[in-house]
Amino acid sequence: MTPQSRHIAFISPRFAEGPTVGGAETLLKNLAIHAVFSGYKVTFLTTCARNHFTWDNELPPGSRNVQGIEVHFFPVDTDRDIPAFQRAQISISTGRFTPEEEITWLKHNVNSRALMDHLRQHGMEYDRIVTGPYLFGLIYFASMLSPEKTIMVPCLHDEAFARLAAFGGMFNKVRGFMFNSEQERDLAVRLYGMKPQVSAVVGMGMDDFKSDGNSFRKRHKLSAPYLMFSGRREPLKGTPLLLDYLEAFRDRTGRDVKLVLTGTGQCDISSKLAGSVIDLGFVEEKEKYDAMAGATAFCHPSVNESFGIVLLESWLAGTPALVHAKSQVLKGHCLKSNGGMWFQSYPEFEEQLLLLLNNNALRTAMGNSGRDYVLEHYSWKSIQQKMIDALER
Amino acid sequence: MSNAIFEIGADGVDAGRIVAGIQASVAEKMKNGAYTDARIARAERTNIANLKNEEHFLAFYLECLNDAVQVDINDFEIHERRNMFSGLLITIKKTIWKLLKFYTYRLWSQQNQTNALLLSAVESMEERYSEKIRQLEDRIAKMESKDDKK
Numbered sequence: 001m002t003p004q005s006r007h008i009a010f011i012s013p014r015f016a017e018g019p020t021v022g023g024a025e026t027l028l029k030n031l032a033i034h035a036v037f038s039g040y041k042v043t044f045l046t047t048c049a050r051n052h053f054t055w056d057n058e059l060p061p062g063s064r065n066v067q068g069i070e071v072h073f074f075p076v077d078t079d080r081d082i083p084a085f086q087r088a089q090i091s092i093s094t095g096r097f098t099p100e101e102e103i104t105w106l107k108h109n110v111n112s113r114a115l116m117d118h119l120r121q122h123g124m125e126y127d128r129i130v131t132g133p134y135l136f137g138l139i140y141f142a143s144m145l146s147p148e149k150t151i152m153v154p155c156l157h158d159e160a161f162a163r164l165a166a167f168g169g170m171f172n173k174v175r176g177f178m179f180n181s182e183q184e185r186d187l188a189v190r191l192y193g194m195k196p197q198v199s200a201v202v203g204m205g206m207d208d209f210k211s212d213g214n215s216f217r218k219r220h221k222l223s224a225p226y227l228m229f230s231g232r233r234e235p236l237k238g239t240p241l242l243l244d245y246l247e248a249f250r251d252r253t254g255r256d257v258k259l260v261l262t263g264t265g266q267c268d269i270s271s272k273l274a275g276s277v278i279d280l281g282f283v284e285e286k287e288k289y290d291a292m293a294g295a296t297a298f299c300h301p302s303v304n305e306s307f308g309i310v311l312l313e314s315w316l317a318g319t320p321a322l323v324h325a326k327s328q329v330l331k332g333h334c335l336k337s338n339g340g341m342w343f344q345s346y347p348e349f350e351e352q353l354l355l356l357l358n359n360n361a362l363r364t365a366m367g368n369s370g371r372d373y374v375l376e377h378y379s380w381k382s383i384q385q386k387m388i389d390a391l392e393r
Numbered sequence: 394m395s396n397a398i399f400e401i402g403a404d405g406v407d408a409g410r411i412v413a414g415i416q417a418s419v420a421e422k423m424k425n426g427a428y429t430d431a432r433i434a435r436a437e438r439t440n441i442a443n444l445k446n447e448e449h450f451l452a453f454y455l456e457c458l459n460d461a462v463q464v465d466i467n468d469f470e471i472h473e474r475r476n477m478f479s480g481l482l483i484t485i486k487k488t489i490w491k492l493l494k495f496y497t498y499r500l501w502s503q504q505n506q507t508n509a510l511l512l513s514a515v516e517s518m519e520e521r522y523s524e525k526i527r528q529l530e531d532r533i534a535k536m537e538s539k540d541d542k543k
Contacts, residue, residue, distance in 0.1 A: 241439045248436035326444065338408040345450060346436045347419045347428045348412075355415070365406045 007041040008032075008391065009119075009126040013110050013136045015046040015071055018282075022052065022232065023309050024133040024155040027180070027204045029069075031130065031153065034205065034384050035391070036068045043126070044071040045119070047112050047138070052232070053265070055110050074115035080108045093160050102164050109137030119145055128391050130178070133306075135161055140170055147173040151390060153202075156184050156191075157304035168192045178202040178390045180307035183328040200390040203307060205380030209285075211317045213294025216287070220278060225357055226258040228295035228319070230288055230310045231302075233265035238301030238324060240268070245301075245349050247273050252350065255357065260295065262288050292317035296363065297340075297356050303327045312378060315339050315370030320363055322352055336377075339370020423453065431461035448523065455516055462508035466501040 010032040016025035029044070036042050044066075048057040057075045064071050085108035091097040092105055115138065123129070123146050131143045132153030143150045152174050156162060171177075171192040177199040179185040185199050217223070227246065233239040239261075246259050247270060261267060261279045269277050280291070292298055298314030303326040305311075311321055311330055321340030323330035325348075334340035343349040356363050422428065434457035444450040471486045473479040 235439065238439075244436040244439060248432045251432050252430070334408055338406040341408055341412050341415070344444065344447070345419075345440065345453065346433050347423065348415055351415045351419060352412075355411075362406065362411075366408070369406050369408075 006127045006391070007043070007125055008035055009043050009045055009129045010035075010069075011045045011115070011119075011129060011131045011139065011142050012133075013047055013138050014049055014052065015044065015066075015073070017066065023305075023307060024153070026309060027155070027307065028130070028132055028153060030204055031178070031202075031387060032069050033067055034380060034387065038384055038388055040391075042069050044069050045115055045142075046071060046073060047076045047110070047115065048073045049076050049110070051264075061114070072115075072118065074112045074118065077111045077113055080111070082108065084108055092164065095160055095163070099165070102166060105164070106137045106140055106166060109140075111137045111141065116141060116145070128175075130391075134167060134170070140166060143170055143174055148175055150174040151176045151178060153178045153180075154184070154188065155180065155306040156188055157306060158187055158191075159304055162187075162191055176200065176390060176393055178387065180204070181329045181332060183332050184306045187328075200386060200393070202386045202390055203378060203383060204309065205383035206309075206312050206316060206374050206378045207380065208316060208375065209289050211286075211289035211293035213290060213292075213317070213319075216290035216294045219290075220260075222258065222260075222278070222294070224256045224258050225296040226260050226278070226294070227297055227299045227322075227353070228260045228262075228292055228314065229299055229301075230262045230292070230313075232263055233261065233267040236302070236304055238303065239265075241324075242299055242301045243267070243269060243273060243277070245346055246276070248346060249350055249353060250276065253354065255354075257296070257353070257357070260291050262291060289313065289317050292319050295319050297322050297353065300324070300327075300330055302330070305329045308333060311340075312374045315367065315374045318364075318367040318371050320356060320366035320370060322349065322356075333373075337370045337373030339366050339373055341366075423456075426456075428453070429456050429460050431457065433457045434461040451519060452523075455512070455519060458512055462505070462512050464501045464505055464508070466498055466505070 010028055012025055012028040014022060014025045016022060016029040032042050032044050048059040048061055049055045050058045055076050057078070059073050061073050061075050064073070084104050088097065088101040088105035088108070091101045119142055127149065129142070129146060129150045130153060131139050131150055133139065133155035134152065143152060152171075154171075154177060161167075168191070171188060171194050175198070177185070177188070179188065179199055179201045180203045182201055185201055188194060188199070229239065229242055231237055242259070246257065249255070250257060251272075259277045261277060262281070262283045264282055267279060269279070280287070283291070292314045295314070298311065298319050298321045300308060300311050300321060300323045303324050305327050306329060308330050311323065311333060314321055315337065321334060323334055323340055323342050325331055325342040325344040331342045334342055341352045343352055434454065437454055437457065441454065471483055471490065473482045473486070475482065
């Protein structure tokens with residue numbers, strides 16, 4: 001069979017568009033767009049939610065054509081028992097939970113009966129169903145409906161939720177996987193004992209872009225060096241750690257280093273850091289790239305990453321990175337590219353940041369190494385072929 | 394820290410080597426107490442969740458806490474940001490502080506005692522369990538070597 005005769009459904013709890021920010025959502029959307037470029041007929045099934053905290057139905061239900069993809073928006077179920085879900089979530093987070101709590105967590109997670117009904121009625125029309133990320137009730141139930149044609153893009157992290165028995169069953173039932181990195185695939189094999197041959201490491205292609213750090217600095221009247229972070233602001237992404245480290249760094253070294261943040265989510269900035277954190281919120285891609293280009297380093301303190309899109313973007317902008325050593329994926333990228341350093345504790349962070357601040361030649365060389373790595377390994381041409389191989393397997 | 398590593402790295406960067414150099418330098422400075430600092434203890438509060446299984450991190454964190462447990466109960470210089478009536482406001486603040494001192498000194502010295510006792514309890518637990526784990530690892534190693542000989 002050729003891609004031309006195939007119909008692929010992509011399912012994700014949110015659709016990356018405008019202020020709907022999220023690495024997994026961006027990944028699924030880009031894979032869908034490039035599946036269209038490869039000749040597949042693509043339908044994208046998602047919910048009307050934009051905000052990953054409230055899951056309110058903000059977008060109108062129905063269909064729209066977005067960049068050549070037919071996108072169907074379905075409402076999120078509004079009768080979730082959120083207190084029961086949160087109780088189960090706390091138990092699961094601590095690693096001590098009952099099978100009943102596991103069921104409660106999945107049942108009252110983000111689900112959409114309307115989307116599931118569509119899948120029951122039209123599932124036969126799709127040759128492959130690409131689902132992800134793994135962590136949602138919607139994705140679990142959708143994947144289990146036709147596992148023989150489901151290819152997961154799990155975006156798996158080493159976290160308490162990954163240890164649910166239900167996910168073990170799901171990982172061993174679906175047809176195949178498109179992992180983002182070798183480290184993510186190895187984690188899945190370790191957690192679920194699945195056969196490595198059913199999986200492919202695909203990742204996401206990165207389009208090169210032009211960026212101008214100087215114009216960003218001028219626009220925001222920034223003369224001091226700054227660190228940059230882009231993405232969701234939440235404890236799981238390590239933003240509180242980054243703020244704590246910056247405060248200690250400024251205090252201990254006396255260096256005026258600022259922090260530029262883009263993305264969504266709440267961010268508690270202490271009074272000591274007021275004026276040193278420039279929180280831009282959601283910005284256009286061009287503004288984000290310019291901010292990356294002007295930074296001394298892009299700091300990614302998350303320990304739960306399956307790919308790290310923003311890290312690769314910062315390298316395309318020619319900026320070196322500082323990442324948390326506990327993230328095998330981000331550390332792996334830095335090791336392979338020589339485009340960044342990894343810290344395990346504050347003293348290492350302090351030394352590494354001082355080194356980048358004091359050594360411009362090293363900063364430039366690391367940024368260039370990172371950029372070369374992304375251009376060599378993450379061009380859409382090679383990623384697209386890997387995706388076709390995974391879909392046709 | 395030697396600069397040599399980084400001068401070489403500028404052209405053909407070896408991130409692994411640079412990080413290893415930094416780790417060695419940090420380990421050396423740690424031995425000399427360069428990071429026994431309450432500010433670091435505060436900065437690491439969220440990192441504990443990431444590194445809860447790292448034996449060395451806990452020891453380092455406890456060392457930083459040594460500096461953080463003591464609440465500073467000494468007198469401090471009293472300022473006033475506002476220009477108008479600043480003299481008067483400073484006098485009022487000083488009077489309030491003098492009146493409160495009797496109570497806060499007692500409160501905070503008790504708090505300091507509690508903090509110090511709790512920290513030494515955690516430290517002794519950490520030492521005890523580290524020693525137990527070391528002994529168990531030795532026993533396992535001996536048993537494994539016996540099995541190999543068989």
